[in-house]
Amino acid sequence: MLLQGTPCFYLVVLIGEYMSKGKVLGVILIILLIVFIVFTRKGLFGKGDVAEEQNRYTATFIDIFDTRTEIVGYAPTEDEFSKKATALREELINYNNLYDIYNDYEGVNNIKTINDNAGVQPVVVDEKIIDLLKFSKEMYAATDGRVNIAMGSVLSIWHRYREAGVDDPENAKLPPIEDLKAAAEHTDIENLIIDETAKTVYLQDPEMSLDVGSTAKGYAAQKTMEFARAQGYSNMLLSLGGNIAGIDGRIDGTPFRLGIQNPDMDSDVDYIKKVDIKDGQCVVSSGDYQRYYEVDGKRYCHIINPDTLFPSDTFAQVSIITDDSGMADAFSTALYNMTIEDGLEFVNTNDNIEAMWVYADGSIVYSDNFEQYLVD
Amino acid sequence: MKRNDIILIAVLLVVSIGLLIGVNIYRKNNTSGSAKVEVTVDGKVYGTYPLDEDRQERIELADGSYNILKISDGKASVIEASCPDKICVNTADIHYTDETIVCLPNKVVVKIVNGEENDVDGMTR
């Protein structure tokens, strides 16, 4: 017989004889039972798939939130990874367009539309904008006004002077304090009127404008990670301009390890510290080392203290570890604008937030439990 | 177990130790040598330069904007740029695989390929 000795032959023999032979029947029943158990349990273990053929990939996008987006993930092929990365990118671009304060998009009412209609009329907006603005108001309350998205009028003055100063360092100037004070008259967040039933947003003060820079990126990152989880993505890292959040850890079961940028850019040490994060945790730093300009040898960064209307200069950097990207972004900005005493009290009285402050001379202050995340 | 089994096991262990040493030497000689700096402009590859040769490269864009890439001591950095924010210039130098320097206004991405593996998965900025 041609098939003799092949697996098929034995299977045929097994099936052919099972009726008459009780033992063979038993064996087949056992096999079927195992297959049944395996199939019913597979749902539980499907996630793990086959570890040895998951490759690590990184995707970089530069068209979202005026910053760089990096996605680290694992997949058997680059195509499969790209599919996931593209899905996340589409989510982020949607948020980017809605939360943009500089550009218009065809058929979209975004934050710029709201600003353009300040004092004119309420604007009907997407639910995602309402949610962000409500979240931003919560952050305003939680940080005692140190995170204020209604500061657009003040921030845009600094933005203009900074760009001019970076472009022409010889003639870099500080904005006149009178201009800043005049603009600060129009930063009352109570004039941001959200009508949840009509789905409209209205700025009562025609001179005010929204700048969601301190909350939008983090909030979008948080929502996108929630989207990724809902899609069943695992072992993934999303970095939105340095606001980094992880799902699970590395594919081999070890946690994701993140470097915290050394604020001293001239140093050979890339990372001032390294931390291991748990599933769902997020790390973000605020500092004076990337977006800044110099006037008469003094550095002025992009984070403006609402109390002084000037950039804070207490710290070189503040980093936060928490479990919500939106809060992480807002809190790191708030801490950057606080004194160390206020900051320590703020962090140590809030659950699930840890922080690290770095001074210009490199000295470091930790909150109560930050050090448990440090490695090396 | 037979005597031959013991010999077999011993031989295998010696072979694997030998391989380990060989592979590490090979790796040291090759990966650092083949590490490259890949420059893309708006997603298209502009040029690839070895990381172990010191050089300066002016990345010219169609609209006249530019970034100047500097490679020295096995590290890459952008030392000058025409962009308004200069964030690329203010980014620390890079040498680990997949590390990037990004200039958003010019859509320039400088990336390390086939370099030394980083022990961190990401970094705050």
Added chain:
Amino acid sequence: MKTKKITLIGLLIALAFVLSYVEFLLPLSIGIPGAKIGLANLAIMVALFLLGWQEALMLSIVRVILVGFTFGNMAMMMYSLAGAALSFAAMLIAKKTKKFSITGVSVIGGVFHNVGQILVAMAVLETEQLIYYLPFLIVIGTISGIVIGIIASMIHKRIKGISNLF
């Protein structure tokens, strides 16, 4: 006689399958792709020494196909098949030389299973990077081969007496 042989093969298939499942549930998390304890090799060793090479080969192939369809995908099945084929050929040669005991044959099987998988993975993924894992895979294959060889020879000793029936 025939029935007993078929029954034993069926049992060994079930055993190999269960052992593969156990291994699937307890993956070796050491960050090395292709690293396997190779528990299922126990059933194949028993078949090889008790029944003969044709039966052992059949068992080996059926196991890979069953496990591939239940837990894995085509790619995984291809790696497994390559590993299984290389390991089987090596074990058969080792056995034919009569120079090694069950343990020695098992060690050779374990090592070549890992080596075969990594070679196919290298060819498919077109990356030489994976060769860095080779020394570790050899060590893991050797250790698991020793353990499985010792267990297999214990089993062999106990049922050698009745194996004349087959």
